[in-house]
Structures are given as C-alpha cells and as structure tokens.
Amino acid sequence: MKCCGPLVVDHTPKARQLLCVAIFAKLKSLNLVDVQHYNTYLQVSIENKMRINYTEFLEQMSCEPNEQTFRLLLKAVCEVGDIQQAFKIVTAMKENKFLANEELFNVLVLAHAIRGGLNGVAPILKTMQSAHVSASDNTFRMIIRGLALYGDKAEFMKSLRMYSNVIQEKDFIHLLMVLGTKGFHSWFSEMIEITGLKQISKQNAEEFTLLCIALIHLGNSEAALLYYKQFVEPSSVPTGDFAFPLLHEMVIAQIEPKKIIDVISDLKKEDSNTVALERLLGVALKEGFMDTAWELLKAVTNIRPHYFWPFLLRASKERREIGVLGVLEEMLKMNVRPDGDTLEYYCIHFCDTEDPHQLLVRLHKLGLTVREILTPLVSFLIKQSRIDLAVNLCHQYDVALSAHHVLPSLLKNWNFKTDVNNIVVILKKLIVDAHDAVSQVLVKVLKKCNSLDQLKFYLQLVQALKLEKIDINPTVAEHILNGLRSKEPSPILKEIESLICQFEGTSIESSAIPHPRDMNLPELENHLIQLESKGMETRGVLRLLINEHCRCGNIERVLELRKSFHSKGYRESAGMKTSLMHAYIMNDHLDDALSLYSSIKEQHPNFKIDEFKIVDLACLLIKSQQFTRALEILKYEAQFRRIQGGPQLVKNCWKLLGACEDEMELQKLFSMLIQLKYCTPSNIILGPLVKIHLKKENLDKAVSVYKECVTNYKCTPLQLELLSAVVRAEKLDLMQEVLNYSAQVHGSESMVVPCIASFAQNGLYKILGKFLLEVSAISKEEMEKRCERWVYENNLLALETLAKACQPLRSNVIDKPVLYTSIMKIHSINNDCEAAVSFYRELVRNEIEIPKNVSNELLQLVQRCKYELPQELA
Template identity: 25%
Template sequence: MYSRLVQQFRKLQRLPNLKHQANVTSFMKKSYATLQANNFKHCPASLMSMRKSFYIPVKYNASQIAAPETKERNNFGNITLEQCLGRLEAFHQLNGFVTNEQLLPLIESLSSATTAHLTAEQGSFLLNICGCETLSLNPEERMDNFQQIWHYLQKQQLIRKDHYKIKLRALKYNRMPLTNYQEQLQEFKEVGGVSKELFSDLLAVAGANGNVKQSTELLNEMRNSELALTESDFNSLMWAYGRSGDIQGCQTVLQSMQAAGVYQSSETHSTSIAINMENNMEERAKILLKQFQGQFKSLDILKMLRSIIWSPQISLEFIKLLVKEFGEDYLRGFEVPLGLRYICIELLHHKKLEFLSAVIDTLPQPNFPENHDRDTFGSFLFHAMFRQKCSVTEIIDIALQLEDSEKNTRALYIAAELALRRNPPMVLPIFDMLIKRNHSLRPHYFWPLMMYNFRRYNEAGIIRTLSVMQNYGVECDQPTLKQYVLPKLSLTLENPEVALKKFEKAGLKTSLILTPIISHLLTQHKWLDVAPLVDKYTTKIDMNELIGPLCGVAVHVRATKKFHQFGKLLASLTAKKGESKQDFIGQMLIELLYSQPRFSSDLYSCYKLVHEIQKVGLGISPAAADTIKALLTENLTEDSKTERFPLVTQKLREISRKTLSLISDGSQMSSFIKHPRNMTLNEMECHLVELEAKGMNARGVLRRMLQLCVRDNRLERALEIKRKCDNLKVHSSPGMLASIMEMHVKLKDLNSAQEYLRKLQEEYPGFLIDEHKFIDYAALLVQNNQLESAKELLENRSKYNRIIGGDYVLKNVWNLLTSVAHQAALSKDLPPERNLSREFHVFLQKLGYCRIHNTTLGPLVRERLLRGDLPAAVKEFKQLAQQYKYTPLQFELLSLLVRLGNADSTLQTQYKCSNELAQQLLGEVTEIITEVHGIVNMNSGLLLAFAESGTDAQLRRLLINPEFRINEELLIRNCEYLGQEGAVQTLTRLARGARGLNRIIDEHNIYKMLLNNFVKSNDYSAALKLYECLETDDELKISQDFVRTLVNLLRTNNIEMPSSLALKAQVI
C-alpha cells in the first residue's frame, strides 16, 4: 500500500524537482505516529532548540498507532478481483516481488467473488508469488497465503500438473516439511501426472527440510522405478544430511557421486559451501570457495548468499568474497540485479543488516546509461527498510554508505522522499544529515510535512513548519505560499495584519508574503480588506500576479455595483506597483473584457468602471485603449453602439497616457491546426504543398516527413526531401540526423552513413541511436569488409548503454549475421574448421543484442553452404539441433539435399557431392529433425522440400502413402508463409500432387490462398500469370470463387481481362 503511494508520487515528481502542481494532500491521507525527539541523531546543536519547540508531547500506545493502518488494510469491499489482480501484476512487474499490501486484497476478493474467476495461468502466477516472491513474510505466512490460493484453485477444479511442481518449489524455498508425499503422488496422478515426474522435486523438498528418513524412502522409490539419479538429486540428498547436521553423510554422498560417474558441477560445489556455512564451518567453506573460484554461476552464488540467513556465525569478509564471485555481466547495470535484491530484502527481514551492508558495499560502481536517472541504485533498500520499520538511524547509515561509495549520490534524498510519504516527522534527521553534508534543501521538500502538521495541529502546524523551513535556511517560495500555506490559514487570515505579524515571527519577510496574501484575499472575494492593508505597508507589490484575481473581483463589482470602492482599491495597488511605466490597469481591462463576454456587452458597467478609474487619477496606454475599443465592438449590436458606446470611447481617450506602455499580452487566440507529428505521410504531403504555396515555414514538416519516409523505405522521396532541407538550411535535430544515417545505410552508402554518424556524435553526444539502426550500420560495415570495426562499434555501445535486444531487433541481427556469413564465404584464408558466423553470434549474445532463436541460428548453417562445404553444414545443423533443440535453415537444407539426390549436376559440381552422399546426408538431417520435432512434423517439412526440389512422381508417392503422416496445422501455416514469400511454383506443385487425394491439402484452397496474397499486395500481373498457368492444365476446373476474385482485382486496376477469363466470369 505504502509502496504504491511512493510509486504514484514518483511518477509525478522526483524529490529535488517536485513541481508545485503536485497535490501532496492526496498522498498523505493518514496520520502517522510522531517520532519522538530523543530518536533523532546527527542533529546540529543549532537545531536542537527548534526541535524541542516543534513537537508537542503526545503519547501513543501500539494499538492506537496501528489502528488507522489496520482499518485501511481491511477495507477491500469495493475492489473487484480484476482490479486487485491488475494492481498486483503491475506492482510485480515494476519491482519483481510483491508485499502483503498487494496480496491480501486479492485473497479477500477471491473469497467474496461470485462471478469473476481466475484462469489456470493466473493461478500459476499467484502460487509462484505466494510461495517464493513475498519477501517481507516469514515462511509460515507465505505458505498460509499459498494454501488459500491452492484451496481456491481446488474448489474451482483448476489444479494442473504444473501446479504441483510450483507447490513443491514453494515448500523447498521455505524449508517447509511434506508429511505425506504418497498423498501428493496420488493427487498428481489424478490430474494426469506420472509419479516419475515428481520424485526429484519431492526429494528436493525433503532435502531442503533436512529430512534424511524421507529422502531415503524417496531414493528407494526412485530405484524401484529404475530412475537414474542426476546431479540435482545427489545435491538434494546432500542438503538432507547437511541440514540435519551430518557432515560426514554429505561426504558420503559426494563419494557416491564419484563412484556413479556423475559430474560434479558448480551446483554441487556451491551446495557444499552453503552446507558448511549453515553448519558453522566457515574455514572449510573458504577452502572450497578458493578451490573452485571463478567457476560459479550467478544462481550458485545467490544460493550461497541466501544461506547466510541460516548461518549461525559468518564473517563479513567471507560475504564479500562471495559477492566478488559474480561475473561482470551479471552486475553490469544501473541497479542491483533482481536475484541479489531478493537476498538483500530477506537479510533485512531476518535482522541481518550488517551482512546486507557488506553485500552492498562489495558491489561495483553502477553503469548508468547516458541521460539516465542516477538515483536508482539501492533505492529498493529504502522501500524495504520502511516496510520493516527500521529506525531512522539505520536508514541514514545505509544512505551514507551508498553516497560515500558514490553508488547513489542522492541516497539521502531518496530516503527523505520515502520518509515524507510514510512518516513525515521522520524526515527531519535526514534533513539534518543533508545540511551537515552541504546538500541543498528546497521548499517543496516540506510540503508533505506541512500537510501532516496541519492535520495534527491545524493552522498552528503550518506556522510551525514555516519556522522549521527558516531554521534550515530554506526560503518559502510562491508556489508553497499559494498552494500549501494561504489556503490552509482561513482563520488566521480573518485579520490580515495579525497574519502578517505571525509570518514575520516565523521568519518570512513582508516583501515576500504581501503580494500572495493580497492575491489570496482577492480570490476569496475579501477585497474590501485589501486597500487598508496595502496602505499600512510601504512594500512594493507585483501587479502581474494580481491581474487575474482583479478580473474576478471586477465581475463581483459589476453584480454589487461597488465601482467606487473598486476604483479606490485600484488606486491603492497602483501606488505600490514596482514598474511605474507599465500599464497594469489597461492590461487588467483587456483581460476582463476578453475573458468575460457579459461584461463587455454591458456598456453601463464598462462606463462606470472607466469613470471610476478616471476619478482616482489612473490612466491606460493608447494601445490598451484601442484594444478595448476593438473588443467592445465585437460584442455589441448596432443599437447598443449608438447609445453608450461613444461615451465609453470618449472616456478611454480621456484616460489615455502616452507615458504608459502595455505589457505583453498572452491572451491571443491560437489556431487549432493538426500538428505534423499527428499527421499521416499523405496528410503531410498535402500540408507541405499548402505551406509552400503560401510561402510559409515548412521546416518542421520537412523534418518529420524525412523521418517517416526513411522508416517506410520510401528512400527516393527521402532523398528529395533531404535536398529540400539542405537548400532551406533546415536545422538538423538529432532524430533527423539519425534518420539520414539510416537512409544512407539502407542505400548501402557507407561513406555518407559514417559522415552523419560522426556528425551526430559530435553535435549531440548524449543522443542514443536506436538499436536496430546501429545493428544495420554494423551490417553495412561487415558488407564492406570491416568486420573488426563492426565488432568494436557494437562493443562500445554495450559498455556505455543498456542493450535491450530480443525480438525487437531479431530481423536486424539476422541480417548482420547473414552479412558475416557472406564475408566468410569470400575469405580465402579462413580455416575450414572456423565458423565466423558462430563466433559473431556468440559475441552478440554475450553483449545482449540477441538470444538463441531459430532465425539467428540460420546464418551459422548458411555460412557452411556459402563456402560449399555441405557435410560441414549438415554437421553444424546437427550440432545446433542437439545443443539448442532448434533446426535452423531446415527447409533450405532439405530442399538442397533432395535436389542433389536427384542428380542436379550443377549443384553436385558446386558442392562436390554425389547422389549417394546426398542420400546419406538427407537421412541424417531427417533423423535429427525427427529427434527434435517428431516424425509427424518432420514429414510436413519433408513434403514441402519435395514440392520445392523433388519430382512430381516423388511428391505423389509421399502423398499416397497412408503411413506418411503429417502435421496438418503446421503444413497449412508453412504454406501460408511460402505464399507470402512468393513461392508460387512450390505451392502449385504441391496442389497438383494432392489432386484427387482425401488429405487435408485442398488444391483449390492453395490456389485461392496464392491469389489472396496477390490481392493484398495489389499484384495483378502475378495473379494473371497464376491464372494462365492454371488455364493450361486441362484436368483442372478453376473455381468460380477464384474467377470472381481475379476479375475484381483486374477491374480495380482497370486492366483488360483475357477473353477466357471474361467467358468464365460470364461478362461477354
């Protein structure tokens, strides 16, 4: 709940840059316990007296303090299940974990929901959350929440096999016992599971709980089921002995692993170290850590760090050694990695703050991207510490540690921000430390404290807060006065003179407070009290701040007919104005007539107002007089002009003063033209023609059009627009320069692309080019035989900026790797055993530009094919399939081997491959595809390969074979893809081969699919070629649906129809 308030408030404003528009009151709805004065530390002596006078001694017991919070937490009645789930998912996505404040409303909603229900997938998500990702709870509380979700899913009959896996994972994570595992196996069988699938997980639960007896029983069950023990199973057995205190038993397990020939990886080594840690054998753990230094994965290190929670004694030095085992890639970034955050929060909730401090202290300096907030590192700690109700001293110590190590130079500000949200008085010791360390404080830091004190002490609390601000040397600014001070002092401002004295006593100068008080009184229609107040002080008044409120008063004056008093008020205010030559009265009249049409149509009121202005000796500028006449003319009828209008114009001439000048007018009406950023490319083309015809400024439109044309690959038009921009000397924004660079990359003009990249980096060093543009530029470098330059470019970007990668740049990475493959094929001195594409793929994967994907693995096989080494290509294909379970370039490889097997002499010469070798390689490829995807899916791919490269007889034999089973859904998807790629010949051969067979492949459906693709791309010539091809087949009867679609396409493009088509369509 509290963290959500903090997140919402952070979206509005960061602490050092809070805007005065933020409504702090909405975030401070509850009263929090006052922090007693004796809890404050680091307080300068000069502030101690202020501290004592600030707090009123109030005593609370624990139930009084907690009561408002409990009431708030239990008030879930009006929140729907969908809302609760949405809030929980949003919080989890933002933080990586949840708290009880998000979880309890959802559990409450589940018990009361009548119509809305969870899905099985949502159930899996909630079970994971409850079991392992509510870090602020103890294991018993986690499992209690877990059981409530579990019972709900059972009641709704939503339990699936994977839910049992999640349950066992939660029991293992929380070290909770499983009393009757046979019951779990029986329930698992009832949902379609097999006992063998669950034994390893059950053994892990028994091991985590230190239950040797249960572990032994499970081992017997696994032996009876003839299950081979894996490394993880041995590790679970080690945990069972280790957590039961039997270290000798752990050694026996390790010896058994060696005897069984099971490889001991870093998982086993880390388990041994963690067991020694938990059994108070730090020296033995150090020896093992040193022995296997540098071999541990991140998960192994996190496992060892989590064991600190249950270690009776552990040294800070050993903790630092563990943290140093993390790889550079894992710790690179601008925040503590999520897994390590989990550990830190758990350490905090187990009262092991010194160990948490050691972990944070050992982490390296964060790597902040350009133009990124530098206050994120370690901020999660402050949220957790406030949830855990840590003392303000502990919070300050962590903040100082982060600041002194320069990991987060704004840590104290973050702590102050959270204190202001949760318990505002708690912020004062943090402010003391900020002052002590020569940090600056700003007025808006005190807004939440001001609202808190107002709720506690009413108007006296506001005055006290102003005194606190002055003691900290913070001057109260105008936004603070207008929004947080004066609106709360309704009783104090009943007597403005007394109010001014109170403000002076609190340290505010009259010159600062007088104008805001006058503005507030005018806004509250207490304007009759203003003139006496102004006359008593010699302070200058800022009339610019009073024009708007005076217009509001003038409307009230029109209704009450108090023009005489209003004139005196204007005279008093004008006598104290700072600028003697500026026409504030004229500006006020213009604003009044412009914003109040009723006033401008009431000539009597206008005349009376101008007359009173003349009586008190005030004047207006000639420019203001002319503007007022124009405004009056617009709102008057011809009849009304003849009555009082001449009198008003006469008065305006009489009060005109040439010595006065009108201040700048900001009330001009603007035209509502659609902004170019919201226009389509066609709309901007029309807008550009209009602007050029009128001789108006078209620079912004040209800049936007250039970016859109490059994005849509309209490169010729983009070049034309660029030439126009050069002729008009349009200022090049960073986005425009990036688009020009991308345009030259797409045009394969390396020199120009390099020039604009250099220009962009020199003029806008902080601008971050999109990843896909950067990768395409690297591909162009590779195509120009600059492989090392491309690698250096990509590596430098990853050093200074966070790489996103993923599916967003999948196509660009594929293009880059394909370029590498082509360059490798052209390289004469490249050893046969090297695969340049594979090396480059590993390089990109390490930097984060890509992940393992079927698309990005394709160029690794293609390089071998381009180099003419077919056996090596098949070997590469098999290796990738076995390693990653992907089959890249499957269709191309199968098609090539089928063609070689049919004695294609050209290809046999190119690849130096005989018929027999091709048949052998085809058998190997189909075998490995079958292992990965299954025989049915393999047959579907093989069928398309024969349609592409085989003979009609071969294709027909496959289709008529009843034992040749295919994945019909997969085949249809592949046919649709080939149709979009324009593989007309392949699909027509497949259709002819399936003619007359009762298989899923319908001949006419394939022809219709091809035609629909031509219709989408408006390719009528390709559609006509398809029709002519089908027309020559005497055995085929073209469907009327096909004919109608083709006729409509030709008519849309005004193309003459062939006579045979016209006859079929019955249009002749």
C-alpha cells in the first residue's frame, strides 16, 4: 500500500487510490488487517489527496483505532480544509485524552488557512499560545502551503515574505507542486524573487524531475515545462535530452498530440532540443500509442520511407495485409512514396502473394505505380523460388526492373534448375536500368559452377543470351575466359569459350567502375558530390543529372542543378534545352517552356526536337487557351523535316486531341495531325472526336461522328462507352444504329458481348435477362475477357448485374463459375470481407453450386485480413 502514493508519479492520484483500495480490500478478505494496515491506508489516502469520512471510517474498522489513527484522520480532513470534521476529531481525541501537541495544531492551521486565509489562521495561532505550544518553522510552512491552496495571491505572497527564511529547497519544490496542481504556476517567478532560490541543487534534482512528471500526469504539463525551463539549463544535459523526460511522460499520459508538437516546436526554435520529435516518435511507437505516433510523424519535416517501417510492422501483426495497405494509404496521403525496400520487406512480405498479379492490382489501386511495385514484387518472388510468376509479371508489364534491387536477389537465390528462358526475361528487364547486369550474372554464376551439369546450364544461358542478341563488353568477356581456363578442360568449356568470343559488345567500361552514363539517379548524385569534393570537372555529370531529373519531372532539383551549371560557366546544349523544355511542359510551366523553345530555334536552328515533345508543347498551349499558337508550332515543325509519327506518338496525340474543348477546333486539329502525319486514324486517335460529344451528352452527334469513323476509317472508337451512354438514355434507335455500323467492321456475332456489357454496366438486369434469352451464341472467350476487364476496372455493378440477369439461365449461356469468381476477386482486391461473406451466403441461400475458385479466394481473403468467419461458414 505504501507504493500506491507519490512514488507512482506516472499515475493520477485517483488511479493510485483505486489500486490502494483494491489491495486493502484483498487484505480484509484474507483477515490479515490490523490497526497498522488501517493507519497505512490513511497515510496513502492523505498523500493521494482523498477525502475521508471520519465517522464511516471508524465504523468500518474491524479493530480498535489507536492514537496514530486519530492523528492521521485529523491530518486527512485538514489536508482538504474540512474544518467541521476536524472539530469532531479533536473532540474525540480530547475524550481519549490524547495530547494536543504542535503536530495537531499545525494541521489545524493548514485547514483554517485553506478555508479562511490569514484571517482563519489567527484564532488557531492564538489558541496555540494559550496552550503554551510555540509556533515553529513547520507551523509557518503549513500557513504558506494553506494559503497557496486558498488561492489568494496577495495573502500567499505576504506570508511568503513574512516567513521566507523557513523555506528550504525541498519546501520550495513542494510549494511548486501545490501551485502547479491548483493552476497558479504563474506565481512562481515572484516566489523566486522572494525566496532567492534560483536553481535546484543536484541533491534535489531527481525530486524536482519527479515533481514535473507528476504534474504532467495531473494534466498540467504547462506548469511542468515552465518549471523545467526555469531550473534546467540546456547545456547541463546531454544533447537531445533537454526536456525529453517530460515529453516522454506527456506521451505516456496521452496528452493531446498537438500540445506535444507545440512544445517540440518551441524547443526547436529555442535551439535547446532539435531532435526531440524523432526520438519521441520512437517512444510513441514503442509504447503502442499509435494515434499519437501518427500525429508526431505528420509533424516531421523531411519524412523518409523508413519512418513508416514500425507502423507497417505493427499493422501487419494486428491486421496483416489490410493493416499494411492502410499504412501505405496514409503514407501516400502524406506525399511520401515507398522505396523498394519498404515495399518488399515491410509490405509485400506481409501480403497475400498467392496471386501476385492481384496483389499488384491492389497496390496499384492505392496509388502506387506499376514501376514502383514491380521491382520489389519480382525480387520477393525470386527469393521465394517462384521465378515463373515473376516472369509472368514481366511479360504483362512493359516496365524496367531496378538492377540494384533485383540482381542481388537473383544471384543469392540462384538455382541451376531454373528455366534459362525465364532468367533471360529477367535479365532483359534489368539491362534497361544497368548495362552491366548480364556481365555481373555471367561472372558470378561461373564461380558457382562446380559440376558438369552446372556448366551445361551455363552454356544454355550463354546460348540464350546470344540468341537474344544481348552483348557483354570485352573486359568482362576476358574475365570470363580467364575463369573458364581455371576449370578442368572439357568439350563444354570449349563450347562456352567459343560463344564468349563471339560476343560483339563495344563498351569499354569495366563492370566494377561504371561510366556515369550507366549510373542511376542516386549513383549520379553521389558521383557529383565526390567530384565536387575533389575539385574535379562536373560538367558531364551535371548534364546527365539535369537530363535524368527532367525525365523524372523533378523540376525543383532541375532548377538547382541548372543554377549550379550556369554558375560554373557551362553552356547548355540543344539536347539539354529540349529536356528542360519538356520538364517545364510536364509541370505546366508554359512560359518557361516557350522561352526555351524560342531559344532552341534561334541558337540551334538545325536541331530537331523530338516529335513527342512538340506534341506535348502543343497540348499545354491548347490547355492554356492558345489554340492558334499550338497549330503554328505543329505546322512549323513539319515544314523542315519529315514527321515520323508511329506508335510511340499515339498516346501524346491522343492527349493533345483530348485537350480540345471546342468541336470545330478539335476537327481542325485532327485533320492537321493526320495531314502532317503526326498520327494515323485508329480507335485511340478517333476516340476524342466521339468523347467531346459524350461529355456534352449530345448522343445524336456522338453517334453521327461514330458512323463517320466507321465509314471513313473502318474504326469503332469508344464503342462500349457509346453503347452504354445510349442504353443509359434509353435511346434504343441510336443503340441499333451503333450496333449496325459496328457490325460492318467486326461482324454481327462480335456485337453480343458489347451489348451485354452496355446493359450490365448500367445495372439494367431485366433488359439484359431478356437479351440473353434471345441471343443464340455468346463467345466464351470474349465474355471471359470482359469479366477480367471488369475485375481490372473494379466494376462490381456490371458483374453483379450480369449475375442477377443470368441466374435463371442455363450454365451453357454464360460461364457462371468465371462470373462468380470475378465477383469474389473484386471483393478480395478491395479487402472487403463483409461483402465477400455476404456474396458467399447469397450463393448458398440460392442453392448455387459454388466453384472451388470462389471458396479459395474467400479463404485467402479472410486469412490475410484476420477476419473471423461466421460459424455457419467456418
């Protein structure tokens, strides 16, 4: 029970008292209580500032009270200023002939000071004189403390001046506690002037710190910080420790995060503790105060991806994948992009990777790019010896892999039984990022070859690389040949040697020391720092960095590098200017882009700007309501060269056409692009011509333009979107026209699935049901592709509408297992366990045979989300 008092500074008095009561109750239930236990209980109650009912306490005692019991009861009621109960207890003490000593009068002085101020104290002091009990230093301390609790500043200061000589350092600390508890902490500066105590000695430093901590847990952190800053010098504590114990306790006490952040900001401004925020974030995470941790993290100025690792680990333990995705979502909201290590080791590792493509879709849905996801996902799969799944992803997405991330995984988990073709697919993705990736693999894998079978595998790998026309540089080739000579001669070795000698790589760089043009962005940045520190030439690296940052759209870094480039007296080449121009275009800086364009035309008239950059400049001009200027630039560029056009320009031309908001201007722009051969008519290019009318809900005009596209170009742009729009508007005559014209290009049978899709996407299950009864044949392959498309688009409405419409139909009309699996996949992608279980129940209720894939998807979903299935499904 003695441990339930002020020793427990990180708990409120109320919480400490509850613990004391629980212990005391347990002792009473075991019949182990004597008068000493009752007295201890009273002492702890006094320390916790708890009110005691004198009469009730005595009635509940299971033993006789002694003199100490009465004195403690008197002290307990006097500490809270209860004069009436104090009078009753004094009367009882007289009846028991207990001596009226100084201690008794002192607590009475305290009670009267609390209740009546200096006027209330005077009669007690007079009574003491009558009883021949002299007032001591303790008496005066009681008066001062009582007046602090009374709350009259003038009387408190008056008493402090009268009896200042009795206040020792410990008394001063106790008074600080009283003032802080009552909210009178602003008085303490005058206290210092009167008492002359301007610093706390080392002997009492710990008690002072405990006082500050206790105040924080009492809800008065302001007083604690005020005292601390007054008596503790930043220079007297190690760097980063100033006020940190108090901040630590503010987190433990669950003080509002905003208050904590404000304190940290003040400390930073005062330069007394500049690292408190990061350290405190660690405390909040360790103690499990996640809400506080999130708020502290948001206050960090330069947030790095690794700051989120503890959040991801905790979320993965609590909610597995769904928790991880939640943290990632918050991360993106804070404009922090996860790096490869974060995704692989702290996200993907805790996610369901049974279907890697579906996981990629879930991550992509959060806002991550395929480029960000693919490298860590492939690296993870390689480590799991699931290279075939990694290769499937590489085939699906035309995105380069980071050699820095994937290559170590590939080499560390090398398996001589892997399909050589799979390895080549991975290597082809790696050489886009690092030209020496193949060289590294060939050199390091050769060292692993310790048997004839492994050398045969190595031969197959070299043959496959040769077949794909992937070269290695002569330096590496020589290194490999030396490695082969160290092995025992065999026909296979000769064959490998012969193939290595046939490689026609022209690069002269060593794989150990890459040329700057083979470096990635972080490597170039580090290389620049090295060159600058050595005072060496930096023009080439600056030029490469500017080009790379332009390509990535990092306009702020581009401006910094460009300033450095100019300050060193370097001149920008035409190529650099075009890269800069495009960076400005991609960041909507039209004036800067036009300025650079004019500069290129004036200073480098023979330089040919990339066609896609010209088209993108025209697009920005049109967005900025400068249509005529855009046409002029497109015409001007076509006058002095032959426009190549081609597939690589289709997306840029499509965006350019989509930027037009006026029908006449759009038609004029389209005609010019075709005439100047920037592009050729296709479903993609013709799409904006139909889209502009769909946006304005002019369906008649949209259908009219669609007819022209079919008649003139044999193309069906936005066929499904147009069908959906006319179906939604219930214009069946227009729908029939669209179908008739589409059939001219694709045939009548191929229009069945688009019709189904248009009805389903609009939720028209009744019309769709009738349509399904009338059609003779539905392409199973086309319908399956359409379901896959809906899953990719997360279009649950279309799938559910189709499922409802085909429920009474035979299975040979629509492949129902594919349909039901697609619905469950969407629930799985969304991590929506409730919807998935509801859908499964519906299938059971309607006595529908449930496909195995549906059950598997549901099980994977609930396992990764730690969702407890209802009893009837479990």
